[in-house]
Amino acid sequence: MNPTLTTLLNHRSIRKFTAEKLTPTEVDTLVSAAQHAATSTFSQQYSIISVTDPQKLAVLGEITGHPWLEGAGHYFLMVADQYRNAQLTPKNATTTANLHSTDKLLAGIFDAAIATEAMVTAGESLGLGSTVMGSILNDTLRVISLFNLPELTFPVLGLAVGHPAEKPALKPRLPQELVHFDNDYQPITANDPILSGYNHLITTYYHERGSHQRDETFTHHIVTEMSRDPKQRAEILVALAQQGFTLNSPIQD
Amino acid sequence: MNPTLTTLLNHRSIRKFTAEKLTPTEVDTLVSAAQHAATSTFSQQYSIISVTDPQKLAVLGEITGHPWLEGAGHYFLMVADQYRNAQLTPKNATTTANLHSTDKLLAGIFDAAIATEAMVTAGESLGLGSTVMGSILNDTLRVISLFNLPELTFPVLGLAVGHPAEKPALKPRLPQELVHFDNDYQPITANDPILSGYNHLITTYYHERGSHQRDETFTHHIVTEMSRDPKQRAEILVALAQQGFTLNSPIQD
Incomplete structure (x- = not known):
């Protein structure tokens, strides 16, 4: 079995991490892996927010009910994003209808979720562990406000990454x-x-x-x-x- | 750079394939990679349909506007799936509200999209190429009918996989x-x-x-x-x- 398959077939969520933070290079590598994943019509309809502010991490710990995320080596918030594309697009009835549509909402969600999995796999190939966190949607409005997410963006998933301090069974x-x-x-x-x-x-x-x-x-x-x-x-x-x-x-x- | 990162950072969509079909083992490996990806609350809220029926592939080629998919080495339809969980759950006001909720719709979509990316990466590690296809949503009702998708399921993405007959620039x-x-x-x-x-x-x-x-x-x-x-x-x-x-x-x- 090749190393990539070994990585994919041995995925488990990691919720206990050592105190070691991700290096800037590791963060860049994970973001780069996300960026190279497929996006809908190559429209790159997602954004990634690195959450390093301890106060914001504490709020996320509270919202998700997983305060252990504050001790992760890095935390990413994955965002479905049509706002960026809206800024590039002249407004008329057609473009407005498209930008606000369920279709483009889904496209942004697909892009953000696919990018998340690329980051999980990239991290695991580097010996990092992670947990994908849908629990940010426990208080979606608060997450939106916390990160100043503008119109036509939506928080999709959180991703806690770090050096594993546990090896749970598969x-x-x-x-x-x-x-x-x-x-x-x-x-x-x-x-x-x-x-x-x-x-x-x-x-x-x-x-x-x-x-x-x-x-x-x-x-x-x-x-x-x-x-x-x-x-x-x-x-x-x-x-x-x-x-x-x-x-x-x-x-x- | 490790082989997994090399794979992730070199992703491109492949739309031209040799005539060689995926072996049953390759198909199983890709599905297994999908299954080992993270799912929301470990609820595994997705299903995968292998489309091998030439008539169904022809309809998908028409719906997506990409008839080349009929020549792929394999075609997967990724489905957000709360139907399976509904079958396991006694019906009452609470369980019904949850199963039909936007929250659980999103959970199924996240699971299906994340699983798709795991399959893309698994395939590329085996030398296969693929294209993730949101264009199945060009005629969602027809896709639903074509594959007899029951209540609480939704087609999310198509995935054409095969042996590459092109190497497009990154x-x-x-x-x-x-x-x-x-x-x-x-x-x-x-x-x-x-x-x-x-x-x-x-x-x-x-x-x-x-x-x-x-x-x-x-x-x-x-x-x-x-x-x-x-x-x-x-x-x-x-x-x-x-x-x-x-x-x-x-x-x-």
Whole structure:
């Protein structure tokens, strides 16, 4: 197996880091990896904010519920960005409709997420570990305000990177049969025997890891996730509207 | 530079492939790389459809306007997927609100996009080239119907992979100063001198590539993109609603 595949197939989230910060060269390398990833129509519709201000890191620690991020070797905020393109574009009905469209929102989100994964992989190739953090969306409006994100930008993911101070076991993924299909979507049923086998595997994983002493399963994990108070994240839509993403068809016939 | 960084920093989209198909092992390896990437709350909210049916590939070639995809060594459709999790979750007001929420839509999109980039990188490490294709959203409803995508799923990206039959020049990316900021978003202005320098670079790139004989710039490229008829992609919102993503706050106070 080549070193890149070894890196990709051994990804785990790292949440404990040594005190060593990333060097400026390492930060540049990760950003460069992000920049060389594919973007939608080569429009490069994302921006990256390095968060080094301890006060801002503390706020992010609070928003995400993961204060350990303050001790990471570096923290990146990944932003879907149509603001830059808006600055380059003369305003008329067509360009305005496009810039504010769901289509261009998604393009920015795709670009930012793809860039994030390039940074994760680049970091791991350098011996760094990371955690991709969707939890910045626990308080999207506060993140927007904290980093002065203008109209037509949206915070997508956080990325904590650093020198690993832990090596967690590799968490078993869903069996390929449940995720990868040929030519047609294949609906799962709750009593799928392959799913049952995977649930057993997850139980064993948590027992061996010494956490979740109760019999955690993937199914139980999903039920827990879907049983959270949905009010917490309802603000996401408010934030999208505030940032100018109307989520309405831009032009109605 | 380590081989993974070399791979990441040399990414270019490949649109011409030899006739050689991916082996089943190569397909499995790419899917495995996708599966080992990070997912939001480890909920693995994506699915992957291998498209091998020539009729379906022809329809995708038509939808995307890129019929060359029919000659790729393999084609993957990346799907944001809350349907699987919905099947594992007992229905009540809370779980329903969550499953249909913007939050979980975004989580599925992040997972699918991140998985896509893992596959791109895995493929390149094996000498394969690829193009990530957002153009499947040119006719989202038709893609949904073509692959029988159920409620709470959404097609995110296509991925054409194969053995490269071209080696395009590396396209210069935006200067880091315009993309990467410290602690605060830095708005660009249309007459930014760094942007002007980049526009010159893009002009040179196209001249040397022998295409776009007119003086293409990044600014001109963006203006062209934003001047397309926005009606073409207005259907995306219709498709999101059809798939059960309400894009309304799930619970109002």
